[in-house]
Amino acid sequence: MSTTTVDAVVIGAGHNGLVAAAALADAGWDVVVLEAAPEPGGAVRSAELVPGYTSDLFSAFYPLGAASPAMKSLELERHGLRWCRAPAAYGHPRFSADEDAPVVHADVAATAAALSAYDKADGDAWIALFEQWTRIKKPLLDAFLGPFPPVRAGASLARTLGTAETLRFARFMALPARVMAHETFRSSAARCLLLGNAMHGDAPLEAAVSGAMGYLLTMMAQDVGFPVPEGGSSELTAALVRRVGTAEVRCDSEVTRIDVVDGRARSVHTASGDTVRVRRAIIADVSAPILYDTLLPTDAVPPRMRRDLANFEWDTPVVKVNYALDQPIPWCSKSLSQVGTVHLGADDDGLLRWTTDLATGVLPKRPFMLFGQMTTADPTRSPNGTESAWAYTHLPRGIVDDASADTIAERVGDVLEEHAPGFATSIVGQVVQRPSDLSAANSSLYGGAVNGGTAQLHQQLIFRPTPGLGRPETPVEGLFLGSSSAHPGGGVHGAGGMNAARAALRQQGVLGAVRKRVTSSLLELVTR
Template sequence: MADDSADAVVIGAGHNGLVAAATLADAGWDVIVCESQDVPGGAVKSAELIPGYVSDLYSAFYPLSVASPALRDLHLEDHGLRWSHAPAVVGHPRSADDEDAAVLYPEIDRTASELDRLARGDGRRWCDLFEQWERIGDPLLQTLFAPFPPLRGPVGLLRGLGTAEALRLAQLMLMPASVMAENLFEGEAARLLLLGNAMHADVPIDAPGSGVMGYLLVMMAQGGGFPVPVGGAGELTAALVRRAEAAGARVECGRAVDSIVVSGGRATAVRTADGTTVRCRRAVIADTSAPQLYQRLLPADALPSALRGGLDRFVWDTPVLKVNYALDAPIPWRSKNLAEAGTVHLGADRDGLIRWMADLNTATLPTHPFLLFGQMTTSDPTRSPEGTESAWAYTHLPRGLADDASADALAERVDEVLEAHAPGFASQLVGKTVQRPSDLEVDDANLHTGAVNGGTSQLFQQLIFRPAPGFGRAETPVPNVFLGSAGASPGGGVHGVCGRNAARAALAADGVTGWPRRQVNRAVSRLFSR
């Protein structure tokens, strides 16, 4: 392959890289996306692991995608993307013998009625919370998705709420999930819906700030459900590729980048594993993990030593173990209402969630793992033949445990949890595959040790601290290199905001309005080089 050149090189064709490519190409830039794998998508892919059954290999449900301005503004439906929903959004049984699990339905009146039946008054409390969300949802998401420091979102929140109520909201967002659930609801059913969704992040439910994810997901679930792409997660990637290419970007798979060339204080090219060079006239966007960018791709002498050394202490989220199932019949749930739910949270009540997190944080293989479980054919009938179910479960291993024996033991415990909640589950299996943390990393180098969030979501590594103190934006100490992955704020999730933020920062830095940001970058670099 011959040497090439472009205005911008995007390293990685994950969803953030593709969003960045489309954004730059829309602005008239010549863009090349270099992807190391043979197919694009990063952690947004699907495949027939078992013939006739489509499995999402990593991410599966996409409430953040449909809420995200970065993806919404690309109009992916014009490029073939279609969404599908399960009849019910999410369920959470209180125990293995629970025959009347808490379920969140698309219709708020139905959700409220069920919660009120289980704990009088919680239906009204749920509706009141959703009424608040309808007033503040857009400015709150603007605040969370904006480059740091956010400006427009907080102004919108103050206008919509007033100072006193905005302060109460800020306090709510900083609460541990366990405290938030107790403050908002009286009954265990509504509390578990919030707590189970809070566990989509890796923050302990008794830690400050852990309630944010639970609040966001249950409110987005009530407002728009947990949609899935018709045909599999890979269809979302396919639409992103078509969108980027329609704007003029080139997506080249099987072309790994080994290093970024820096000359005169700026990135001038990337070197690829096939021995070629792609010269970049304007910018490099890295849809890679933060440690990959700062410790492998960029030359050491281009960075403050404190930044490179600080990344040695970068904290990854806990490794994921994922089990994919093919069943010849619907899942025989003990609680029949779970048959309608696309997502099911299994294996732990409030106290069980705290014990499970304690196991993860003390390198103890969980005896009773908490599971996120997806019924994909229930959500999208194209995933497997009629009357069958394509499903998956995922849970976490503690950091540092051996990937092989520990993963196999944990996979068996996942099966035991499912059998307890759905007696006869095992007898309906026609196929099963296990994705260990090492498998995830082999398929996508960004998923270091099986961490799918690009780094922990705990407060000490968010906002201005993500990926390192003082580097809470897409900009890096090299003026025309930008971090556009989940390693940058606002972090993990399939929302594309990290890619869009990086692209917009590159556009700003290339124009007249970009000079103040370059000055900020230099000041930060000087600070961290001392």
């Protein structure tokens, strides 16, 4: 047992926590990162589940990591990170025997030409969409990933587009994914390319704003691809650990309590009996329920906020199946042999049925899935002529039992066999990660939820994690939420950690004192 004093403590060495630590260390702060697990990384870790085959245990492809301002500002490539990309970003077969699945090629003209073969208008629409993206991507990503409200980024976006186009673009981003796909494209092929990406979130296809995720990931796929860290996702974490500089990362150091004195966070205590006092700030890279229900004293959380947290909604549980294959996947559509990610199991209408099953508690007979061909993207992942792969799908909300997870894993295999006859015979190793396995590996993945809470509109922006808390600041002075439970939510983009670190830095000095008073008044207004 020991007692130390530092400028800041970061609770959790997930990617958001490490990003926050790097930003504070860059500002000259004395920082300690306390991680409960034996190794850092949170949901950015890899391992050899089958000897000779590297598997990403949680997240895998990182378009947001390659494009987000927070991650780019850290220049991780200077700290050993090497990105790899498959020849094509992703594809989406529309039905089991689809021999001509649409894919997103590295070159925008090639993608547009391929889509023109389905419908000439769709090639033109793709070019127009990407040209718009190249004009607005900086202010748009700043708006989506920066602190809320995005005043400066919003103004920059409006100046770039002009008033009339800004209004049209705002409507476009508010569209349900299904409406966006049908308004933008004519063919089922082009529509599926957008809709499959929309399913990376957990918002139903017909929910307002669900198209925004589809648009962002589709354009980033065309822009930066779906890159992966060479050697496995743990290499991204390793680069972040090197990047934190003078910050100390302590693993096997589970934080059990935050002390609050006179309304300010003063210290943290670990399960091993250590105490770390803080001079300036605590940043929590943990889920909102863990922070407010477990780590803080009851009297430090306003009663209204505690009632709001009772309605906190997690995203749908995940089942992940990791495969070691002794040969490349025998896809019906040869176009899929060159992509890193495949969206399969449902077309336009099938996706609607799948999301309805998830919402109504029905175990899908034909699960829609994200499928990763990791060796295709990064040849270091398995021996030459083999494939390290995974499939990722969801259970209905609230269903987390192992029997249901095993059933879905079997159905995932059936769908893969339909799209790639002979797939099953190439399996030399298979490991299923059930919701119980995910939550046991990382307490922030509660019930197998991987996005820190639902991405639906009622728990985004100013409503994340509860109404009025759209910023990293909390009702406790000097305490900031810097996880995926904070705005802008899930995904490996580092924005949650960076926003929290910058908020902590802004509250220093004379001007910072003014900001603290204003922020405290606003928080009291919405939480008391």
